[in-house]
Amino acid sequence: MLKRLLSLPILFSSVLFAQQPGKAPHTIRASGEATVSAPPDRAEISVAVSTVDETAEAAAAQNARQTTQVLDALKRLMKGTGALKTSGYSINAEYQYEQGQTPKLTGYRANNSVLATVDDLALVGQIIDQAALSGATSIPGVSFTLRDDAAVRSKALAEAAVKARASAEAIAAALNLKVLGVLDAQTNDAANVRPLPLMQSRVAAPNSTPIETGTLDVHASVVVTLEVQ
DSSP states (O other): OOEEEEEOOOOOOOOOOBOOSTTOOEEEEEEEEEEEEEOOOEEEEEEEEEEEESSHHHHHHHHHHHHHHHHHHHHHHHTTOSEEEEEEEEEEEEEEOOTTSOOEEEEEEEEEEEEEEESOGGGHHHHHHHHHHHTOOEEEEEEEEOSOOHHHHHHHHHHHHHHHHHHHHHHHHHTTOOEEEEEEEEOOOOOOOOOOOSOOEEOOOOSOOOOOOOEEEEEEEEEEEEEEO
16 A cells, blocks of 8 residues: 655754753753554646647647547546646757757657646546546656645644653653743644655556555654753
């Protein structure tokens, strides 16, 4: 089963027991980490159409026809659910290179990339198959994510915070120190969901493409600072 890691930047565990000049408190600092797994509930499928012709205009026209066929087929399959959007478009001249000779223009390549987003994961394999049947030349990738990862992230942070405090309190107990309270708790909770591609392959004859969604792992790290005496 595939697993991918969605990470909050890791803060390495450390312990601090020091007294600052004046009335600064004695402190102990420790870190805790936690990982919470959750099944994905959203998929993004990249579909691309690449066409080549003698002129840029001809390559673009052919690409437009082929891409329209793909989009129409996907719209019929998705039946108004999910979303389709253009994620990239380009037209580039292609050259033949031979040693010692000036590059020779051989034609133009038009590329049109479309991103299909669906919450019904049962459609993923069908979208891949239908795209291939209707004119897609490649499926650059498929990725899975969560529509809302706030609850999973909060659970991971809570578990990491509990572990961090427990570690700090264990250190204090071992040193015969009394814990007065928590002075500080930190985590770098600015990470965005960045799903990794599940696959990257050229389109072959479709044959009920199997898809395994796996689970997503959300990792959190928290550092707490306790005041002790």
